[in-house]
Amino acid sequence: MKEKYTKAYADKLDAVDVLRDFRNEFYLNNECVYMDGNSLGLMSKRAEQSVYGLLASWKEHGIDGWTTGEQPWYYLSESLGDNMAGLVGAKNKEVVVTGSTTVNLHQLVSTFYQPEGKRTKILADTLNFPSDIYALKAQLALQGYDDTHLVQVPSEDGHILDEQTIINAMTEEVALIVLPSVLYRSGQILDMEKLTKAAHERGIKIGFDLCHSVGAIPHQLHDWNVDFAFWCTYKHLNAGPGSVAALYVNEKHFGISPGLAGWFSSDKEKQFDMEHTLMPAEDAGAFQIGTPHVLSAAPLIGALDLFQEAGIEKIREKSLQLTAYMMDLVEYELKEFGFVICNPKNEKQRGGHIYLEHPEAARICKALKWKNVIPDFRKPSGIRLAPVALYNSFADVYDCVQRLKNIMVEKWYEQFSNEREVVS
Numbered sequence: 001m002k003e004k005y006t007k008a009y010a011d012k013l014d015a016v017d018v019l020r021d022f023r024n025e026f027y028l029n030n031e032c033v034y035m036d037g038n039s040l041g042l043m044s045k046r047a048e049q050s051v052y053g054l055l056a057s058w059k060e061h062g063i064d065g066w067t068t069g070e071q072p073w074y075y076l077s078e079s080l081g082d083n084m085a086g087l088v089g090a091k092n093k094e095v096v097v098t099g100s101t102t103v104n105l106h107q108l109v110s111t112f113y114q115p116e117g118k119r120t121k122i123l124a125d126t127l128n129f130p131s132d133i134y135a136l137k138a139q140l141a142l143q144g145y146d147d148t149h150l151v152q153v154p155s156e157d158g159h160i161l162d163e164q165t166i167i168n169a170m171t172e173e174v175a176l177i178v179l180p181s182v183l184y185r186s187g188q189i190l191d192m193e194k195l196t197k198a199a200h201e202r203g204i205k206i207g208f209d210l211c212h213s214v215g216a217i218p219h220q221l222h223d224w225n226v227d228f229a230f231w232c233t234y235k236h237l238n239a240g241p242g243s244v245a246a247l248y249v250n251e252k253h254f255g256i257s258p259g260l261a262g263w264f265s266s267d268k269e270k271q272f273d274m275e276h277t278l279m280p281a282e283d284a285g286a287f288q289i290g291t292p293h294v295l296s297a298a299p300l301i302g303a304l305d306l307f308q309e310a311g312i313e314k315i316r317e318k319s320l321q322l323t324a325y326m327m328d329l330v331e332y333e334l335k336e337f338g339f340v341i342c343n344p345k346n347e348k349q350r351g352g353h354i355y356l357e358h359p360e361a362a363r364i365c366k367a368l369k370w371k372n373v374i375p376d377f378r379k380p381s382g383i384r385l386a387p388v389a390l391y392n393s394f395a396d397v398y399d400c401v402q403r404l405k406n407i408m409v410e411k412w413y414e415q416f417s418n419e420r421e422v423v424s
């Protein structure tokens, strides 16, 4: 056996991994190989501490916690936005932590979708996450348009989108484009810079859903001139179930009124004047609606610390090594078992997870959980495996593939039904 496929080789890679100490910052179950950080990142000790800190500020200050204490709640959405701006390549005032992914999408589309004359359509794709598509259809309906006004770019193989096909669909009828940065199944990275340039040359505004890229790959939203973006914080950012999401609006749009207004859209100095005419904030803060979900933003304070310490470039470098290593092992160990690697293999297009297809995927995933590997299953036949740079090791990748191989060799998956669970 080539050295490359031994456990000793995995240990060697771990020994020279510059991010290896970050693993100690997280709560890991030693029995278990966690490969689902692209659905729900693990809890870090710092995220836990920041939740306790926030609870203490409530206990101690009562209502004065809005303006006093270590993290005055009134400014928390903006200060967390500042801390996150580097991860997406934005200026500080272009990012605010608020709402949820889907609510932020509604907010941004209701602001930036302004149908006029022949330009009435929204351009999206056929592979995006369903919530985004539901929101876009609902926004069209609010303006009196039916679903034919949503143009969804097809994929030839069901996994990958061709950027030129997307650009060809940017016609004079399109008013707005919303696309994912990284596809949630195949993990394909779309070329945001190229797509933004092409959209703007045709007079179309464009925004991206960064749920599967933030915390995994670097972005340059401001330099690419992207109009808007939005993302969750519970996947690669590890801020916990239901943690508060974020959005970005390019500074050239500052001053525009939010489609969905509320008193937290206000200029913060004027908010408590309690006037009935809204004076929106002069930055991304204008796209907040009501009182921030402070307790659900708290874990982000600690979670983001780790990203600032590690640096997104180093995270991306290790992530690429982990996924390359995983693909090597899958090809070597599993070739006779019918798995197909459906994520892009090249580094430019490969996101933070590996996507395998297999006709028995649902029950293979159940067998993996039974063997203490946490994957996730995507209907009808997809297995996503996300080795996360901050807390997964090369030995984790090795163990994951070995256990998967055992399941196939021993046919352990046959004892489970090939149906998905309620939450998968």
Ligand SMILES: *Cc1c(COP(=O)(O)O)cnc(C)c1O
Binding pocket: 100, 101, 102, 103, 128, 129, 131, 132, 180, 184, 209, 211, 212, 232
């Ligand atoms: C995870 C995810 C969502 C989830 O939206 P929520 O409002 O946080 O439930 C939406 N879009 C994409 C692309 C996702 O990956």
